[in-house]
Every structure is written in C-alpha cells, then in structure tokens.
Amino acid sequence: MDMLIAPRSTLHALQPIGQGTGQVESLTSYFCRLAHSHGMKARDLAAWTLQHFGEPIPDDYKWYRRAFAGASQESEQWSSWIAALTGIGGLDRLTLAPWRHLVSNCSLTSRIDRWCPLCLRDDKAANQPLYLRLSWDIASVTACTRHKINLASTCPHCEKSNVRHRASAVIPGYCTACGGFLGDQTTRLAEPAAIWQARSIEQMVGRPPEVDANRVLALLETLVERMAHGRITTFAETVGLSKSGVWHWFNKGGIPTLQAWLAISLCGGRGLDRLFVGDLENWVLPEIDHQLSIPLEISPRKGIRARFLDWSAIRAKLRQLLEAPEAISLAQVSKELELDQKQLYQNANAEVRAIVSRYQGHRAGSRKNKMQRLQDQVTELLQERWGAGYSGMSARDIWPLLDQDLKAIRHSFRHIEVAIAANDS
Ligand SMILES: [Zn+2]
Ligand SMILES: [Zn+2]
Numbered sequence: 199m200d201m202l203i204a205p206r207s208t209l210h211a212l213q214p215i216g217q218g219t220g221q222v223e224s225l226t227s228y229f230c231r232l233a234h235s236h237g238m239k240a241r242d243l244a245a246w247t248l249q250h251f252g253e254p255i256p257d258d259y260k261w262y263r264r265a266f267a268g269a270s271q272e273s274e275q276w277s278s279w280i281a282a283l284t285g286i287g288g289l290d291r292l293t294l295a296p297w298r299h300l301v302s303n304c305s306l307t308s309r310i311d312r313w314c315p316l317c318l319r320d321d322k323a324a325n326q327p328l329y330l331r332l333s334w335d336i337a338s339v340t341a342c343t344r345h346k347i348n349l350a351s352t353c354p355h356c357e358k359s360n361v362r363h364r365a366s367a368v369i370p371g372y373c374t375a376c377g378g379f380l381g382d383q384t385t386r387l388a389e390p391a392a393i394w395q396a397r398s399i400e401q402m403v404g405r406p407p408e409v410d411a412n413r414v415l416a417l418l419e420t421l422v423e424r425m426a427h428g429r430i431t432t433f434a435e436t437v438g439l440s441k442s443g444v445w446h447w448f449n450k451g452g453i454p455t456l457q458a459w460l461a462i463s464l465c466g467g468r469g470l471d472r473l474f475v476g477d478l479e480n481w482v483l484p485e486i487d488h489q490l491s492i493p494l495e496i497s498p499r500k501g502i503r504a505r506f507l508d509w510s511a512i513r514a515k516l517r518q519l520l521e522a523p524e525a526i527s528l529a530q531v532s533k534e535l536e537l538d539q540k541q542l543y544q545n546a547n548a549e550v551r552a553i554v555s556r557y558q559g560h561r562a563g564s565r566k567n568k569m570q571r572l573q574d575q576v577t578e579l580l581q582e583r584w585g586a587g588y589s590g591m592s593a594r595d596i597w598p599l600l601d602q603d604l605k606a607i608r609h610s611f612r613h614i615e616v617a618i619a620a621n622d623s
Pocket of ligand 1: 314315316317318342343344345346
C-alpha cells in the first residue's frame with residue numbers, strides 16, 4: 199500500500215505567526231526566530247542555507263542585505279528554500295512575492311526599518327513571541343491600525359536607526375545596537391489617511407491574490423471601463439495619476455505601483471484585497487473627491503498650484519488659536535484663515551482635531567441642546583469621511599448614524615441638511 203510519509207524536516211518546523219491575517223509575520227522575522235530556535239546566529243543560518251543549496255557565500259557576507267520580505271525573485275527563492283528545510287508551506291506569503299505580477303517593485307519596500315512599539319509591547323505582555331509584521335516593511339504603511347500611531351524607526355534607548363534586524367544575531371523586538379526593548383516608546387497619533395492606507399494594505403497581505411499574471415491587464419481595463427468609460431485620460435485625472443503612467447500599463451507592459459493601486463482603491467471604493475481577487479461584482483462607484491489625501495507620484499504635467507500654502511506657518515497659527523482664551527469653532531477658523539475645512543483636515547489634522555474637541559467641550563459645558571449635538575455629530579461624521587479622502591455625505595447617509603434621540607428630532611433631515619451646509623461653507 200502506498201503511504202505518504204512526511205519526511206523529517208532538516209530544520210525545526212517553526213510555525214509562522216499571523217498567517218492569513220493583516221498581522222502576518224515577515225520572512226525576515228521568521229528567519230530570525232528560526233535561527234534563534236536552533237541557537238544559531240541569523241547570519242550563520244543564512245550562510246549554511248546558501249551552502250546547502252550550492253550557492254557561493256561572499257567573504258563579507260551580510261545576510262540582511264538579502265531582500266527577504268520584498269517582491270523580488272530572491273524573496274521567492276528564499277521562501278522556497280526555507281520551506282524546503284522546515285517543511286512549512288506557504289512561506290512566500292510572508293513576503294510580497296505573491297503580488298509581484300500585480301504591484302510594481304518601485305518604492306515598494308521601506309529602506310528604513312520600522313515597527314509599532316505598542317504591538318511589540320502587546321506581544322510581550324501576552325507572553326507571546328515578539329515578531330516583526332510584514333506590513334512594517336511596506337513603504338506605504340506608516341501607521342499601526344491597531345494602535346492608531348505612527349510606526350517608529352529609532353531605538354528609544356540609543357536613538358539609532360536600522361537596528362531592528364541588521365546584525366549577525368537578532369532577537370526580534372530588541373535593538374541590535376544596544377539590546378534595549380524597541381517597545382519602550384510611543385509615537386504620535388497617526389493621520390486618518392495613513393490609517394486608511396495601512397488598513398488597505400493589511401487587508402491585501404491577509405489574502406493572497408487570485409488575479410494571475412495573464413489577467414492583470416483585463417483587470418485594469420475593467421477598472422478604466424467602469425471608472426472612466428474606457429477613457430485613459432479621464433481615468434488618470436480621476437485617480438490623480440499621470441496619463442503617461444496609465445498609458446504605460448496598457449502599451450508597455452507596466453504595472454501600477456502600490457500607491458497607484460491605493461489611489462484606484464480610494465476612488466473606486468473597492469479594497470485592494472477585493473480588487474486583487476478580481477471581485478468586482480455588485481460594485482457601486484462612490485462619489486469621488488478629486489483632492490486625495492494620500493501622496494501620489496507627482497505628474498510632470500501637473501500645473502502649478504494656484505495658491506502656495508505654507509502649512510508649517512498655518513499649523514503654528516492653529517496652535518496659537520488653541521492657546522487663545524476663547525474656544526473657537528472650526529467654521530470660524532476656516533473663515534479667518536480663508537481655508538477650506540477639508541484642506542485644514544488634510545494638512546493640519548492633529549491641530550484641527552484639537553481645536554474641534556476643545557470647542558465641543560466648550561459647547562457641551564455652556565449649552566447642552568440637541569441641535570448643537572446634531573451639528574457636532576454631523577461635523578464629526580463629515581470630517582471622518584474627509585479624513586479618508588472622500589467628499590461629503592448626504593442627509594440620508596448621515597441620519598442612520600446619529601444618536602437615537604437626535605434621529606427623533608422633528609424635521610431631522612432638514613436640520614441635517616442645514617448642518618451639512620454649515621460645514622461646506
Ligand atoms: Zn501597533
Ligand atoms: Zn538601541
């Protein structure tokens with residue numbers, strides 16, 4: 199009788215952490231933990247692996263120069279070598295290699311090592327192995343979606359950067375220069391757009407793509423068809439990309455960068471995870487605001503901005519207003535500075551939120567009436583929406599989201615419309 203016997207693996211069959219979720223471990227992290235579980239240095243394990251597969255080892259061999267977690271062929275090669283040695287399958291999903299045919303490698307991974315200190319602290323508190331998330335290596339991810347803070351890149355103890363895994367021996371979560379715990383710090387609150395972007399990418403890494411290399415062009419064609427009636431120029435304008443860039447996909451075999459995919463996802467109102475499995479069923483385009491809050495490649499054809507705004511000066515002014523004895527509303531601020539509230543939200547988010555929350559506190563103390571709460575809730579809902587890069591919402595969209603007693607106000611739709619108009623002015 200034929201029996202399939204699982205062969206003993208050469209290396210410890212260590213389980214990767216977070217597979218199939220947005221918190222999936224990176225191959226770099228897995229490799230470091232694997233080496234550690236064998237009482238080996240990461241460098242020695244890498245050299246041994248190369249030797250095992252008959253590859254040359256340079257004299258000044260630095261294992262971490264290898265692109266472990268990226269979308270290169272090398273990432274794919276290493277994941278299959280390590281899979282062969284450990285008997286653990288699917289290790290390519292700890293890298294970006296499965297997305298190689300969909301996402302351009304250009305500026306895909308971060309040059310600087312980053313991490314969320316609070317995630318490391320949570321791992322430690324839960325007595326779980328500390329590990330590095332794949333998303334932290336992706337350049338477009340700058341924030342942690344769980345803790346809503348920016349990722350860190352310098353050691354809180356010695357203040358050095360690139361100390362996460364660039365050494366011969368590595369213990370994930372500890373500085374390679376001074377040995378200090380990398381979770382001993384906190385960073386600034388992240389902007390809503392950065393959280394949206396990080397969440398989109400987490401959804402992407404949690405689900406392997408199903409659109410294969412032969413269907414990428416068809417997917418792009420469908421998107422241009424549905425979002426711009428097949429017109430490349432309109433599509434490029436809609437998503438804020440250069441026309442030549444989009445043309446390149448269709449005529450020269452180019453593929454979009456991750457930032458371009460994010461712009462498409464934002465404008466199309468469809469998550470990257472769903473785009474990459476080709477799920478375009480029941481897809482309704484949202485109302486689109488052309489002023490995106492995520493940074494895109496600058497198009498050389500783009501005209502000069504009509505008005506130059508010095509945002510560091512504006513933010514300083516906003517901080518001054520925060521110190522003023524009277525709490526001031528965002529509508530007043532917007533009027534005084536002659537700036538759109540959406541613009542303020544997108545460029546001076548932390549200051550604006552502080553102004554809004556101070557004003558709301560002030561209102562709650564002085565006049566607790568329903569109409570004011572209605573106004574505040576409408577404002578808050580609109581601002582969340584703008585923060586994510588969208589345009590406004592209708593009274594019909596807002597009504598179900600209000601507090602129960604506010605929904606019951608007579609002529610509530612009319613009052614919501616008034617509140618929307620006040621925000622638009
Ligand atoms: Zn975190
Ligand atoms: Zn350090």
